[in-house]
Amino acid sequence: MTVRGRHPVREGSRRSLSAPTTLLLLTLVAFPRVAVGQADTTMAQDGLYDRPFIGSLSSTSIGGYVEGNTNYFVEDGVSDGFSMELRRFNIFLFSQVSQRVRFLSELEFEHGTEEIALETALIDFQIRPSLVLRGGIVLPPIGYLNQNHDSPQWDFVDRPLVTTDIIPSTLSEVGFGAYGKFALNDLVLSYDAYLTNGLGDGVVGNEVGRTNIPSGKGEELFGEDNNGSPAVSGRVGLRRPGTGEVGLSYYGGYYNSFRLEGEDVDERRWLGITAVDVGVSIGRADLRAELAYATIDVPAGLRELFGQEQWGGYLDVLLPVWRPRFLGYADAVVTAGLRLERVDYNMGAFTSTDGSIGDDVTAVVPGVSFRPTPGTVFRANYRYHWMTDLQGNDPARLAGFQLGFATYF
Amino acid sequence: MRVVLALPALLLLVVAAGCDILTPDAPLESTVLDGTIEGMTASQVRQHFAGDEEFGRVFSVAEGLGPIFIAASCEQCHAGDGKGHPVFNLQRFGRLLPSTGFDPMVEFGGPQLxxxxxxxxxxxxxxxxxxxxxxxxxxxxxxxxxxxAVEDQTLIDMADPCDLDDDRISGRLQLLDPTPVIDEAIALERLGSPNPLARGTLVDGRYIGRFGKKGLTVNLLHQTVGAYHQDMGITSDLIAEDLFNPAAGSRAADDVADPEVTSAAVANVVFYLKTLRVPPRRNGDDPLVQEGEIIFRQTGCASCHVPTLVTGASEIEVLDRKEFHPYTDLLLHDMGPELDDGYTEGAVAETSEWRTAPLWGLGLAADFQGGEMFLLHDGRARSIEEAVEYHGGEASGSRGAFLALTPNQRAAIMAFLESL
Known part of the structure; x- marks a missing residue:
């Protein structure tokens, strides 16, 4: 006999069944869907292909996007010339596992194979649209870009600094939570709320020499929290279809390894990021802005060099200026854009002199993009930014040109 | 619409042409301190920039930073290679014992905090x-x-500890007791030197110190490994043990294998420091500046802030027997009670004695200190005039002469000092 009717038992192994085994078999017959997952007797070497998605390709999709750029920058008259990069090659895998369960993953290759990261691997279990449970490697809902970071969505080559340096996008962490949306007259109210492993000691223990929230990310945190205290994150968004959306979000958690073998070995140091994001259409123009403010409990021995408060923000203004009809493209559009952004990595003043602490960047980025289709963008940017060092000396000036492309596939 | 079409094409053209119109120009050479000495070979330039990169390297915990430290990179303290901001001031301490003299309190983590x-x-x-x-x-x-690259004999010749010339200026050599680190630093620097015995001269069985506010180090290699160790907590071949921290006891060391910086990296940083050009002069042809230099000498300032020195033989051609103008004699001078912090170091310096600070680059100091001046050894003086007013001891006569200058003379000497 066979358990699932696929693997005949050889004649020589036929023998009478004990009572418990008989009971088990009866159970399997009565609850066959349980048996598939719990008591599969597939031979070990067949396991690779004994997966539900094989033979049912209609429920699984593969996709991704690719982004490449050419950069030419000059800093205070000094340039290393042109440089080209394949910045990202990301592969998506999606599966509608069942009517209420779906799976999504994103595997990112940065600069070829220089950095490979599993950015997303999550399952959603939808109870109703207003309540969807999510777990896995998720994207904490802080700001707008972190959950909408795909390069082809953006009309500028670089991500805004606040979304990489204050909100450390792409921030992906292991955890679980829920999200959903409600209709309120002509508005849509959305919420996201998660518990995740959070950031690690690299926030201050890094090679940047300043408080650097992105350095708190770590692959090891996908396997185990560094302090046993999860981070919380949440976002509330209000959207009026045809007008835009405003969101308020928060991410916070203890980032340091304050506990070893059950004993506290350091103070618990909290990191909190509060963000506001706005995306609106005004006439033909699209405006998007994010503002984030971070507070970091820095060890006393590092203060002043390492900022306890940081903030950053950007404003993107995009104006479609031409919709050419050529080469068979019906939806092609040329868009002019302007980005203004600023990040302050160390707010406050020196105790020794009362002088303001520097360590900030301000940038202006005009640009043009061309989209033959919504999922493909060619971009040209001119970037000029001013970088002030910790002491607040006259800023170093960096400017240059960027040409790039990004497309979904 | 044609304009819109032309815009991306124009951008492409601009990029293709390596356009300089929309990119920032280099700052005027007279306003920055970094840069190589003119005339270096290509391989020397390559090593200079290798050292430049190491100079800017920010050490992480994983690379051995600390466990206790003051800055995470050389460049944090010396932004733009200029004078530093008080946020990176070093604090050194000790105590005066009646029986043995000044005690640097090593067992309490001294002398540097x-x-x-x-x-x-x-x-x-x-x-x-x-x-x-x-x-x-x-x-x-x-x-x-x-x-x-100045030979020891030059310093010995300038020293006048007993004021034999009766000018009330008695520059003294800082002397340092031999240690394994100093011995090694001198031995390594002698390798390849065309005149190895011109450096590392023993005076009364001690080495001559020349770098540091009180001349605590004998050469740039000694200075560099000392700064790695004392300022960043980075161990090297010459100083291979982490700093002692009495607050941590036996946990004073970090988890990173020593040495935490390679000898090649140290050598490159030393070469970088050796081959940084001298600070640029500005307005040297201005008659007011020239008048100011004459007044500078007349007031006696040049007795300690010696305008011109000459290097000895050097294996680096651009440093070989060159005249230069640092406005220092590299000797110790009594600066009076106002600048006496009750702290000293080395074998001979008194608590009121400081090595003459080079004045070159003085006019650019504020540009690297956050736009404000922080002068003298601790940054207490917020202007050149205030710095002069703090001078006492051997410099009392010069300070009096400075304060007695007419407004026009004062303007001239200030123009000169700001041109340095």
Whole structure:
């Protein structure tokens, strides 16, 4: 006999069944869907292909996007010339596992194979649209870009600094939570709320020499929290279809390894990021802005060099200026854009002199993009930014040109 | 619409042409301190920039920073190679014992305070009982190769400890007792030198110190490994043990294998420091500046701030027997009670004695200190005039002469000092 009717038992192994085994078999017959997952007797070497998605390709999709750029920058008259990069090659895998369960993953290759990261691997279990449970490697809902970071969505080559340096996008962490949306007259109210492993000691223990929230990310945190205290994150968004959306979000958690073998070995140091994001259409123009403010409990021995408060923000203004009809493209559009952004990595003043602490960047980025289709963008940017060092000396000036492309596939 | 079409094409053209119109120009050479000495070979330039990169390297915890430290990179203290900001001041302490003299309190973590620490480690604190505390502002590092290449005999000849010329200026050599680190630093620097015995001269069985506010180090290699160790907590071949921190006890060391910086990296940084050009002069042809230099000499300032020195034989051609103008004699001088912090170091310096600070680069100091001046050894003087007014001791006569200058003379000498 066979358990699932696929693997005949050889004649020589036929023998009478004990009572418990008989009971088990009866159970399997009565609850066959349980048996598939719990008591599969597939031979070990067949396991690779004994997966539900094989033979049912209609429920699984593969996709991704690719982004490449050419950069030419000059800093205070000094340039290393042109440089080209394949910045990202990301592969998506999606599966509608069942009517209420779906799976999504994103595997990112940065600069070829220089950095490979599993950015997303999550399952959603939808109870109703207003309540969807999510777990896995998720994207904490802080700001707008972190959950909408795909390069082809953006009309500028670089991500805004606040979304990489204050909100450390792409921030992906292991955890679980829920999200959903409600209709309120002509508005849509959305919420996201998660518990995740959070950031690690690299926030201050890094090679940047300043408080650097992105350095708190770590692959090891996908396997185990560094302090046993999860981070919380949440976002509330209000959207009026045809007008835009405003969101308020928060991410916070203890980032340091304050506990070893059950004993506290350091103070618990909290990191909190509060963000506001706005995306609106005004006439033909699209405006998007994010503002984030971070507070970091820095060890006393590092203060002043390492900022306890940081903030950053950007404003993107995009104006479609031409919709050419050529080469068979019906939806092609040329868009002019302007980005203004600023990040302050160390707010406050020196105790020794009362002088303001520097360590900030301000940038202006005009640009043009061309989209033959919504999922493909060619971009040209001119970037000029001013970088002030910790002491607040006259800023170093960096400017240059960027040409790039990004497309979904 | 044609304009819109033309815009991307124009951008492409601009990029293709390597356009300089929309990119920032280099700052005027007369306004910056970094840069190589003119005439270096291609391989020397390559090594200079290798050292430049190491100079800017920010050490992480994983690379050995600390556990206790003051800055995470050389460049943090010496931004733009210029004078540093008080946030990176070094604090050194000790106590005066009636029986044995000045005690640097090594068993209490002295003489230098490392008030910053990597996460999880306690920083140091000034111990009870310290009677002397000096705060030391990071100096500019340009032109150091020229100072390093001056032969010991030049310093010996300038020294006048008994004021035999009766000018009330008695420059003294700082002397340092031999240690394995100093011996090694001198031996390594002698390798390849065309005149190895011109450096590392023993005077009364001690070496001559020339770098540091009180001349605590003998050459740039000694200075560099000392700064790696004392300022960043980075061990090297010459100093291979982490700093002692009494607050941490036996946990004073970090988890990173020693040495934490390679000998090649140290050598490149030393070469970088040796081959940084001298600070640029500005307005040297201005008659007011020239008049100011004459007044500078007449007031006696040039007795300590010696305008011209000459290097000895050097294996680096651009440093070989060159005349240069640092406005220092590299000797110790009594600066009076107002600048006496009750702290000293080395074998001979009194607590009121300081090595003459080079004045080159003085006019650019504020540009690297956050737009404000922080002068003298601890940054207490917020202007050149205030710095002069703090001069006492051997410099009392010059200070009096400075204060007696007419407004026009004062303007001239200020124009000169700001041109340095």
């Amino acid at each position: 490392q008030h910053r620490a990597i996460p999880g480690y306690p920083p140091e604190a000034i111990p009870a009982g310290a009677t002397g505390l000096a705060s030391l502002t990071p100096p500019a590092v340009t032109g150091l190769g020229f100072l390093d």
